[in-house]
Amino acid sequence: MSLAYRRHLPIIITFIMGIIMILQYFIVPKQPVEPYQITMQKVGETLTNWANLLAAFTIGFGMVNIALIHSRHVSRKTPGQWYYSAWLLFVAVIMVIVGIGGEPALGINVSKYQYDWMTTYVFAALSGTMYSSLAFYITSACYRAFRARTIEATALLIVGFITLMSRTPAFQAYLPQVIEVADWINKYIVKSSFRGILIGGALGAILLGIRTLMGMETGYLGRRD
Amino acid sequence: MADIWTECGIWVAAILTIAVYSFAYRDNPLFKFAEHTFVGVAVGYSFVQAIRGVKTFGIDHLTAGEALYIIPIILGFLMYFRYHKTLYWLYRYGISIIVGVGIAASFVRDIETSFLAQIAATAGINIIKADPAATLGNIVFLAAVATTLYYFIFTFPMLHTGRAKTLADAGRWFMMLAFGYAFAKTVVTRYNLMLGRLEFLLFEWLKLPK
Amino acid sequence: MAKSPLEYIESLPREIIYTILIICLAVPLVKPLGLPVPISSRVKEWHQYVEGLPDGAYVLVSVDYGVGSLPALEPFMVATLHDLFERNVKVVIMTLYSDGPICYESLITKVNPDAYGKQYGVDYVFLGYIPGGETAMKAVAENLHAAVPTDYYGTPLNQIPMLKDISGASDFAMIISVTPSGDVAQGWIRQWVTPYGITYMSCVLAMMMPTMEPYYPAQVKALTDAGRAGEYEYLIGKPGSGIRKLDAFSVAHIMLIIAIIIANIAYFALKAQKKGGA
Amino acid sequence: MIVSGRFMEFVALILIWVLAMIAIDKIKKGWTVSFRRIAGLDALEEAVGRAAEMGRPVHFTSGLNSLTGTWAPLTVAGLAVFGEVARLCARYRVPVIYSVYGTQVIPIAHELYKQAFLAEGRPEEAKPEEAIRYLSSSQFAYAAAVQGIAERERPAANIMVGPFYAESLIFAETFYRVGAIQVAGTARLYQIPFFAIVGDYVLIGEECYAAGAYLTKDPAHTGSLFVQDLGKMVAIVLGVIGALLTTAGTKAIVEFLKL
Secondary structure (H helix, E strand, O other): OOHHHHHHHHHHHHHHHHHHHHHHHHHOOOOOOOHHHHHHHHHHHHHHHHHHHHHHHOHHHHHHHHHHHHHHHHHHOOOOOHHHHHHHHHHHHHHHHHHHOOOHHHOOOOOHHHHHHHHHHHHHHHHHHHHHOHHHHHHHHHHHHOOOOOHHHHHHHHHHHHHHHHOOHHHHHHOOHHHHHHHHHHHHHHHHHHHHHHHHHHHHHHHHHHHHHOOOOHHHHOOOO | OHHHHHHHHHHHHHHHHHHHHHHHHOOOHHHHHHHHHHHHHHHHHHHHHHHHHHHHHHHHHHHOOOHHHHHHHHHHHHHHHHHOOOHHHHHHHHHHHHHHHHHHHHHHHHHHHHHHHHHHHHHOOOOOOOOHHHHHHHHHHHHHHHHHHHHOOOOOHHHHOHHHHHHHHHHHHHHHHHHHHHHHHHHHHHHHHHHHHHHHHHHHHOOOOO | OOOOHHHHHHOOOHHHHHHHHHHHHHHHHHOOOOOOOOOOHHHHHHHHHHHOOOOOOEEEEEEOOOOOOHHHHHHHHHHHHHHHHOOOOEEEEEEOOOOHHHHHHHHHHHHOHHHHOOOEOOOEEEEEEOOOOHHHHHHHHHOHHHHOOEOOOOOEHHHOHHHOOOOOHHHOOEEEEEOOOHHHHHHHHHHHHHHHOOEEEEEEOHHHHHHHHHHOOOOOOEEEEHHHHHHHHHHOOOOOHHHHHHHHHHHHHHHHHHHHHHHHHHHHHHHHHHHHHO | OOOOOOHHHHHHHHHHHHHHHHHHHHHHOOOOOOOOOOHHHHHHHHHHHHHHHHOOOEEEEOOOOOOOOOOHHHHHHHHHHHHHHHHHHHHHOOOEEEEEOOHHHHHHHHHHHHHHHHHOOOHHHOOHHHHEEEOOOOHHHHHHHHHHHHHHHOOOEEEEEOOOOOOHHHHHHHHHHOOOEEEEEEOOHHHHHHHHHHOOEEEEOHHHHOHHHHHHOOHHHHHHHHHHHHHHHHHHHHHHHHHHHHHHOOOHHHHHHOO
């Protein structure tokens, strides 16, 4: 099978898709009026739907990957892991059945109540707790990071201190100037240096986008074939 | 009937909460159990979302008479040829559409929102203000934007040697101070999250008096 | 070689740090310490407007949030009702959210009007969920009895003593709304403030303040964000979930600041010791 | 033709595109470009070398990656870094673990992984099924699973480049605790501080995109980096002069940019 089909055609497809999306951005105003604008809008929307549809298809890669790894653990009885893997596969199947609403024909009638129960007391509880465990990690990170080792680290410590105090209700009551200093730092040092980083990052993304459409960012297809 | 389910739900949620927090101390079987439960539920959840995604983005359009949608559906199945020994490259057509649409739709917007608009905002600063702290602030602002950008210049090494290096160092200093502020600023929001979980454990699970 | 105490403190094991954190957060939750809390001018202004209400004045309180944003918005609404029930005013409660009644139930049990000797139907009433968003606001303003035939519990309005001679917006001294929605917060201005000039007080989520600031103070007499519930509780001496969190923040932050100071002292002491010892 | 208000963007896009093509062409014709040091990228080889000495794996993650949506370019930048890390791991014979969040990258990651072993002349040693592991497409289930890998397989190095969200600090602290050397980079502003303060080496914003040019010196990436530098110089000049003009009373540059 010649190189044309394996590498060049996909790169050409990426280029065409990219050019259409760019044209849609530059030609179609908020309320398309001209016929060419309306068709361009339609083409752009259809392709975006196609991309989302294809992205939904790729979920299967994940399912295969997880089923493969964990069923191998179960079949090989990997010590200290196989029963966790069995439990994972079991829970995944339960969630799929509950999620799809069950099949009355197969005698599985599952109401929305079970789905809400699973999402509230298992999914939401785990997500909320994992998210809140950041309180542990930010505390130990602060304890370690705010140390006056070098001049730079001392500056970091002082700014961190002022910001911490400006957010502590008790200090705000006694030392309101702390809030003004913190706001000044935020307005004139944080917003400015973050803008510098943002501009740099944007240039990086723009050039990467151009390279990808020109087929020069071969990372996504593998360098040589 | 609902009460038993709710009460049992609260107990399940409480045990999972303690399991996740226990990892902060040590990795242990209870956390490993919670982790595998979480991944299992999440896999089932995203599988259902994927099926809904294929339905809403694809099948619905097809049934609504937009015949062209058969193309992405075919390409979608073709992507599973990547497991095939020789025809593995067939997956690339689907991926090339995802990448072409995804990358272009994103980077073209960066030109305005994160490049031109940011320069325009900087160029629009009226430095001299009535309040001296604001005037000083604007001077610091301009210096910080300029030196941070200067720090990121890669292909002119001479700009980072000798006396010119001080400009790059200034950029690094501004970023360091900004990181210190942003780091400390999140402490409140993270503690607020943990307070929410502790309130659940103390008042809904242990039923302590409010 | 066991670590010397200085080394131990300087690199304190994470288990100790985490346990101290949990204690600092949990204790104030169970037993509020009533640490000093800064009262922002916005909360003081909100309270002054409630204090300024004449005896027998009618206040419309709109519970414009659903179960989703209840954790963030309820504490401020609870404090507002405590403040209103301290005075001799008539409180008419309604909601524009379909799951608003659930929030009302949770709200009213926490406020406990009986403790203030307030009687349902005489001092306060709940009209329930009125669908339609801004059209609901307009209908209630123009003709309350036509817009809302019965209260939430099904009693016809003309049989409720406090609502007999209340026809619409012009009979109200104030309208208070707590909501996560910008449209609702601005809707009350269009339907009640512009046409009837009623005093409007709005409490929104912190991130929505920038969108509401332009209306303050001309159309919105008092504007604040729900995160300040703890301040309001402290101001009116009614500690609730808002102040418990503020106490916990203060204790946890003070712990962190002290810990950082100790760590730095240990660090410098170690450096001095090494320099001295070398 | 062009939507009002977007004319300047169109001009900027064409200008950048043309300049990039010219620069790439000149580099192909022998024009050499030298770089200033990027500590984070120099550290990649050091990190993998350390893992080889300690006989422990290298862990890689590209955060909550997605090829559709705002952070598609940063995901591709993360994949490019993974390509380099896979090459180093093939060279030093160190197992690599790529914890995957978004399933769209799985086929690409497999491709890059096999290319790396091919380039190092060891295609038979490639074990993609074990190296590239899909964990979850839900943010915190993914974070919990990565924590499990960190504690149980105790990687000696952790490399994180891509779009990260709140879970960035969970990873940074957990891998610090198992003693892994960390090279971490993202362009998402509010997550950079956690990598800068907790990680050993940090790639700030644009440095994530510079990996291709810096490590491979390939013309396309190097040319892009040169044009990016021109863009930054333009930003400095227009920004500062614009502000001075505004203070002096004329908003010429601001209007110019907003055409």
